[in-house]
Amino acid sequence: METLTGVLEGFAALADPFTFLAVVAGFLIGTFFAAVPGLTSALAIALLLPLTYSLDVVIALVMCASIFMAGMYAGSITATTINIPGAPANMMTSVEGHALMDKGLGAKALGHAALGSMVGGAVGALLLMFVAPLAVKVALLIRTPGKFSLILFALIVIVIAQRKSFAKGTVATALGVMIATIGIDVMEPIARFTFGFDIFVEGVDMMPLIIGTFAISELLIQSEQSRQATVVEGGTKIRRRDFVPKLSEIREIGIFTYFKSAIIGFLIGVLPGAGGSMAAFVSYAEAMRSSKRPEKYGEGSVEGIAAAESANNSMCGGAFVPMLTFGIPGDPTTAVVLGVLVINGLQPGPMLFAHQFDLIAPMFAALFVSALILIPLTLFALGPYFIRIVTINKALLYSGIAVVAVVGGYVATFSVFQMALTLVFGVVAYFLRKQDYPTVSLLLGFILGPDLELYFRRGLSLEDGNPMVFLTSPDSLVFLGLTVVFFYFFVIRKPKPRSAVQARPGG
Amino acid sequence: MNEQKKSWLDGEIVLPVVLLAVTAAYLAEAMLTLEPSQEGTAGPSFFPIVISAVMIVALVSVLWRGLRSATAGGGAGLAVLAGPAKVALLTVGYILLFKPAGYFVSTTVYVFALLYVFRFKSGNILLSVLWSVLIAGGCFVLFAKVFQIRLPALYGVI
Numbered sequence: 001m002e003t004l005t006g007v008l009e010g011f012a013a014l015a016d017p018f019t020f021l022a023v024v025a026g027f028l029i030g031t032f033f034a035a036v037p038g039l040t041s042a043l044a045i046a047l048l049l050p051l052t053y054s055l056d057v058v059i060a061l062v063m064c065a066s067i068f069m070a071g072m073y074a075g076s077i078t079a080t081t082i083n084i085p086g087a088p089a090n091m092m093t094s095v096e097g098h099a100l101m102d103k104g105l106g107a108k109a110l111g112h113a114a115l116g117s118m119v120g121g122a123v124g125a126l127l128l129m130f131v132a133p134l135a136v137k138v139a140l141l142i143r144t145p146g147k148f149s150l151i152l153f154a155l156i157v158i159v160i161a162q163r164k165s166f167a168k169g170t171v172a173t174a175l176g177v178m179i180a181t182i183g184i185d186v187m188e189p190i191a192r193f194t195f196g197f198d199i200f201v202e203g204v205d206m207m208p209l210i211i212g213t214f215a216i217s218e219l220l221i222q223s224e225q226s227r228q229a230t231v232v233e234g235g236t237k238i239r240r241r242d243f244v245p246k247l248s249e250i251r252e253i254g255i256f257t258y259f260k261s262a263i264i265g266f267l268i269g270v271l272p273g274a275g276g277s278m279a280a281f282v283s284y285a286e287a288m289r290s291s292k293r294p295e296k297y298g299e300g301s302v303e304g305i306a307a308a309e310s311a312n313n314s315m316c317g318g319a320f321v322p323m324l325t326f327g328i329p330g331d332p333t334t335a336v337v338l339g340v341l342v343i344n345g346l347q348p349g350p351m352l353f354a355h356q357f358d359l360i361a362p363m364f365a366a367l368f369v370s371a372l373i374l375i376p377l378t379l380f381a382l383g384p385y386f387i388r389i390v391t392i393n394k395a396l397l398y399s400g401i402a403v404v405a406v407v408g409g410y411v412a413t414f415s416v417f418q419m420a421l422t423l424v425f426g427v428v429a430y431f432l433r434k435q436d437y438p439t440v441s442l443l444l445g446f447i448l449g450p451d452l453e454l455y456f457r458r459g460l461s462l463e464d465g466n467p468m469v470f471l472t473s474p475d476s477l478v479f480l481g482l483t484v485v486f487f488y489f490f491v492i493r494k495p496k497p498r499s500a501v502q503a504r505p506g507g
Numbered sequence: 508m509n510e511q512k513k514s515w516l517d518g519e520i521v522l523p524v525v526l527l528a529v530t531a532a533y534l535a536e537a538m539l540t541l542e543p544s545q546e547g548t549a550g551p552s553f554f555p556i557v558i559s560a561v562m563i564v565a566l567v568s569v570l571w572r573g574l575r576s577a578t579a580g581g582g583a584g585l586a587v588l589a590g591p592a593k594v595a596l597l598t599v600g601y602i603l604l605f606k607p608a609g610y611f612v613s614t615t616v617y618v619f620a621l622l623y624v625f626r627f628k629s630g631n632i633l634l635s636v637l638w639s640v641l642i643a644g645g646c647f648v649l650f651a652k653v654f655q656i657r658l659p660a661l662y663g664v665i
Binding site: 174181193223224396404435 | 518519522523526530532533536537540541544548549551552553554555558559561562565566568569572587588590591593594595598599601602605606610614617618621622624625626627628638639642643645646649650654655656657658
């Protein structure tokens with residue numbers, strides 16, 4: 001009952017015009033960033049990060065929520081119109097949506113993508129509102145050795161879920177942990193790894209790492225491609241009424257498909273590191289498996305679009321669960337949102353729900369409102385102009401992003417040193433990305449590293465240095481067991497290639 | 508694909524080697540300056556030593572795979588780096604100029620140079636200058652006016 005009241009108060013907070021304006025502004029920013037290939041919602045929130053110092057924390061968080069939801073949905077726009085998914089999560093939408101676009105049914109594809117996103121996003125937000133407070137109660141049961149094993153489990157699952165080389169994922173994670181150890185020790189007042197420079201005694205701030213990893217590295221990658229022309233298809237005329245999906249088509253897809261996909265998306269979102277692409281793919285594959293018309297898949301199936309979009313938007317709600325309850329982000333965007341929380345002095349976990357629920361409840365409401373109201377509204381109002389977003393001049397766009405990113409490194413501490421660190425981390429992330437190292441693991445290693453060390457050392461000190469404490473504590477044993485299971489099934493016994501679906505044209 | 512011998516300039520090899528060197532320096536600092544254990548429990552250097560060991564094992568694995576793969580990918584790598592190198596150098600210059608020259612002057616020059624690197628309507632300098640001033644001005648409004656962040660100014664004026 002207390003939770004329900006808190007959630008309702010969250011919705012009431014959106015009645016404040018300035019807060020609602022922030023939700024709308026965040027949604028439009030997220031739509032823009034997701035619709036421009038190369039830009040992501042995580043980048044949008046990373047650029048917003050320095051500005052959160054001047055913003056009220058509720059405003060910052062509702063903006064993050066609406067950017068996240070818009071970012072997940074708007075990737076379907078370019079996926080459908082020019083066959084370039086705005087994000088990996090929209091890959092399956094690209095397969096079906098662009099096939100429809102080729103048949104002159106692009107508006108129909110966009111309409112179904114919006115409806116799927118709307119249902120999935122709303123279901124995911126509702127599940128978040130009721131699952132997160134329950135998850136917090138579970139979090140209270142986990143003791144120090146269990147917390148260590150949980151973080152270890154999360155870091156390993158995140159590396160596995162990136163679906164890149166396990167060794168490279170380990171390198172990126174360990175590098176993040178190493179960077180996090182610079183500065184004062186987690187248990188004793190001793191400065192570590194300063195290499196004789198006093199400036200490192202305070203440690204490395206999260207802001208330069210986030211901005212460097214997401215914004216500067218993207219800028220450097222885009223500067224490689226500055227000679228490439230933007231792909232723009234001309235002559236695409238879209239009318240507003242074409243966006244509204246027909247009732248017969250919705251019946252054909254089936255309400256069950258929307259809800260099943262949304263639940264799959266939410267559950268995958270809860271899994272650390274899995275993200276929207278896995279949610280969309282699994283739901284798409286499941287929809288195809290159970291479809292009455294599987295032969296339509298790959299040729300422009302609205303059912304495939306509905307399943308994929310419903311799942312990836314529902315994932316948004318799921319990804320917030322481990323981040324808010326355990327401080328373990330479910331995907332890159334929630335990793336950056338965690339940065340917003342920490343920078344604003346909020347610590348994820350049971351205390352956040354017990355004492356500061358009024359600060360995060362508006363974020364839940366913003367997620368729901370973005371899905372249920374802003375997705376259809378934006379499509380109806382701006383849909384015919386979506387195609388033009390990709391025609392924006394890249395030189396102007398990236399020059400503006402460069403200024404916001406580099407100056408963003410300065411505003412946190414008014415320090416030129418932080419600006420330089422932003423560039424250094426950007427260059428490091430650029431080389432890591434070039435060699436296919438998952439940079440999100442670097443960020444999560446940095447975020448979770450201090451807690452990993454803290455609980456490891458505290459756990460050992462509980463049993464006078466005996467490491468068996470991690471094997472005798474039941475909660476720790478559960479997470480270590482899960483880690484072994486995941487490692488066995490996804491690294492030692494790798495799943496078979498998913499060629500049947502991935503090899504579809506355009507995919 | 509060309510079946511060539513792998514170049515030492517290939518990122519698959521250079522990057523793990525550089526990271527191995529960084530890890531070695533990190534490990535040395537941990538072992539030489541910090542206590543590994545105190546009163547039977549882990550001290551400040553224990554965890555960094557464990558992480559270094561994990562890092563070294565993973566890097567050796569990456570390096571081993573990089574050396575074993577037969578195809579060469581490093582040939583075109585250096586040419587691709589031209590754009591990022593220019594952007595990185597311009598950003599270094601921008602950071603150095605940021606406080607002495609003030610936000611507006613340094614940002615306008617930085618944006619103008621970036622527009623050149625990103626090949627914004629090459630040849631039309633006036634248009635580039637105009638856009639540089641507009642972008643610097645727009646970001647100034649965002650940071651200084653909307654979010655009330657104090658930015659450095661040349662002679663306290665601009």
